[in-house]
Amino acid sequence: MEKFVGTAPSTATISLILTLLFFTSAVTAAVNIPDESNLRRRSADKGLCAHLIEPSGYPCTEHSVETNDGYVLGLQRVSSRNVGLRTELGSPVLLQHGLFMAGDAWFLDTSEQSLGFILADHGFDVWVGNVRGTRWSYGHKSLSEKDKEFWDWSWQELALYDLTAMIDHVYSTTRSKILIVGHSQGTIMSLAALTQPKISDLVEAAAFLCPISFLAHISAPLVLRMVHMHIDQMIMAMGIHQLNFRSERGIHILDSLCDGHLECNNLLTSITGKNCCFNNSRVNFYLEYEPHPSSSKNLNHLFQMIRKGTFAMYDYGTLKNLREYGQFKPPAFDLGQIPKSLPIWMAYGGNDALADFIDMQQTLKELQSEPELLYLENYGHMDFILSVNGKEDIYDNIMRFFRSMRQSSSF
Numbered sequence: 250m251e252k253f254v255g256t257a258p259s260t261a262t263i264s265l266i267l268t269l270l271f272f273t274s275a276v277t278a279a280v281n282i283p284d285e286s287n288l289r290r291r292s293a294d295k296g297l298c299a300h301l302i303e304p305s306g307y308p309c310t311e312h313s314v315e316t317n318d319g320y321v322l323g324l325q326r327v328s329s330r331n332v333g334l335r336t337e338l339g340s341p342v343l344l345q346h347g348l349f350m351a352g353d354a355w356f357l358d359t360s361e362q363s364l365g366f367i368l369a370d371h372g373f374d375v376w377v378g379n380v381r382g383t384r385w386s387y388g389h390k391s392l393s394e395k396d397k398e399f400w401d402w403s404w405q406e407l408a409l410y411d412l413t414a415m416i417d418h419v420y421s422t423t424r425s426k427i428l429i430v431g432h433s434q435g436t437i438m439s440l441a442a443l444t445q446p447k448i449s450d451l452v453e454a455a456a457f458l459c460p461i462s463f464l465a466h467i468s469a470p471l472v473l474r475m476v477h478m479h480i481d482q483m484i485m486a487m488g489i490h491q492l493n494f495r496s497e498r499g500i501h502i503l504d505s506l507c508d509g510h511l512e513c514n515n516l517l518t519s520i521t522g523k524n525c526c527f528n529n530s531r532v533n534f535y536l537e538y539e540p541h542p543s544s545s546k547n548l549n550h551l552f553q554m555i556r557k558g559t560f561a562m563y564d565y566g567t568l569k570n571l572r573e574y575g576q577f578k579p580p581a582f583d584l585g586q587i588p589k590s591l592p593i594w595m596a597y598g599g600n601d602a603l604a605d606f607i608d609m610q611q612t613l614k615e616l617q618s619e620p621e622l623l624y625l626e627n628y629g630h631m632d633f634i635l636s637v638n639g640k641e642d643i644y645d646n647i648m649r650f651f652r653s654m655r656q657s658s659s660f
C-alpha cells in the first residue's frame with residue numbers, strides 16, 4: 250500500500266480504496282446493491298414514511314425544513330401503532346443518524362428491534378433527522394446535486410445548519426424541549442451543536458451511541474491506512490466533491506472485489522470493528538438503503554480530526570482560516586460550553602474501532618457534566634443501531650433515562 254503513495258495513483262485505485270472505506274453500512278460475501286437509477290425510479294416521489302415506516306403500520310408524516318444556507322431537509326414524524334398512546338403525545342425525540350446513513354437506519358429491523366419503532370411504541374413523539382445529501386434530504390433552494398457547491402460542507406455545517414434547523418422545527422411544532430439520540434457522526438454533530446446556547450436551550454437531554462468528538466485514537470486499520478495515505482486530500486485535489494458509493498463504478502468495483510481475494514466480511518470489521526449482533530440474513534435489505542452519499546470535504550474534515558487530535562472547525566490552511574475565522578487556526582468546539590445541567594447518557598462498545606475509549610475519556614474530561622455510561626463489551630460500531638438484541642441491551646436503558654428526565658423536570 251505504501252508503495253503507491255509515491256507514484257500517481259490511478260482514479261480506479263482511489264475509487265477502490267474509497268469504496269472499501271465507505272462501505273461501512275454492511276457488507277458480506279453476498280453483495281447485491283441496487284444501483285442508483287433503480288432506487289431513484291422506485292423512490293420517485295416517495296419519502297421515507299411511505300417506503301419503510303408506514304408499511305409496518307406506523308402513522309408517519311413528512312416534514313421539510315430549509316436550512317439557513319438553503320438546503321431542504323426531509324424530517325419524518327412517527328407515532329405509535331396504538332391509538333390510545335397516540336392521543337397523549339409524549340416528549341419529542343429527534344434521531345440523528347451517522348455518516349453514510351440516513352433516517353432509515355433507525356427502522357431497518359423489526360418493530361421489536363429497531364429504535365425508531367420501539368420509541369414510537371412506547372409513546373415517544375419520534376422525529377427522524379436526515380442530513381443534506383442523503384436520499385431523503387436531497388434538495389436546495391438554488392443549487393443542484395450536480396453543482397460542486399452543493400457538496401461544499403462538512404459535519405460542521407451539518408451541526409450548525411442542519412441539526413439547528415431540525416431542532417428549531419421540532420421545537421416550534423411541539424413547543425416542547427427535545428430529547429436527542431445520536432449515533433456516530435450524529436454525536437459529533439450533536440456535541441458541536443450543543444456548545445451553542447441557542448441549541449442547548451431547546452434540548453432536554455441527549456443519548457449518544459458511539460459518542461465521538463475526538464478521533465485521535467481511532468483503531469480501524471483500514472481507516473488509518475487511508476488517513477496516512479491522505480486519500481481525502483487526493484480526492485479533493487482530483488475535483489471529486491460527492492462521495493457516492495451507489496454510482497455504477499462503485500458497485501462494479503465492489504462486486505469484483507468481493508468475488509476476489511478480499512473477504513467482504515472482514516472488510517466491514519476492519520472499518521467498524523467486529524460487530525457481534527446484526528442480522529446477517531438481512532444484509533441485502535440493509536443495502537437497499539445504505540450507504541447514502543456524503544461530501545469529500547466532510548471526509549477531509551474527519552481525517553483532519555484523526556491527524557490532529559482536535560475537535561475543531563474545518564481547517565482551510567492558515568491564510569484562508571484567517572479569512573474565514575479571523576485567526577490562523579480553526580476555532581475549537583469547546584465541550585465545556587455544554588451546560589452542566591444538560592443530562593447526557595452514552596453507550597460505547599468494546600469492539601468499536603471508530604469511537605475509541607481513550608477518545609471518549611477525553612470527551613468526558615472536557616464535559617462539565619458527568620454522563621451516565623453504558624458499556625457493551627461485544628459491541629462494534631454498527632451493533633448500536635442494528636443489533637438484534639438492541640432493545641434489551643441498549644434501548645430499554647435509553648427509555649429509562651429519558652423517563653427519569655420527565656420525573657425530575659419541573660414541567
Ligand SMILES: *[C@@H]1O[C@H](CO)[C@@H](O)[C@H](O)[C@H]1NC(C)=O
Pocket residue numbers: 528529530531637
Ligand atoms: C434475521 O432476518 C431474517 C430475515 O429477515 C429473519 O427471518 C430472522 O428472524 C432474523 N433473525 C433475528 C434473530 O431477528
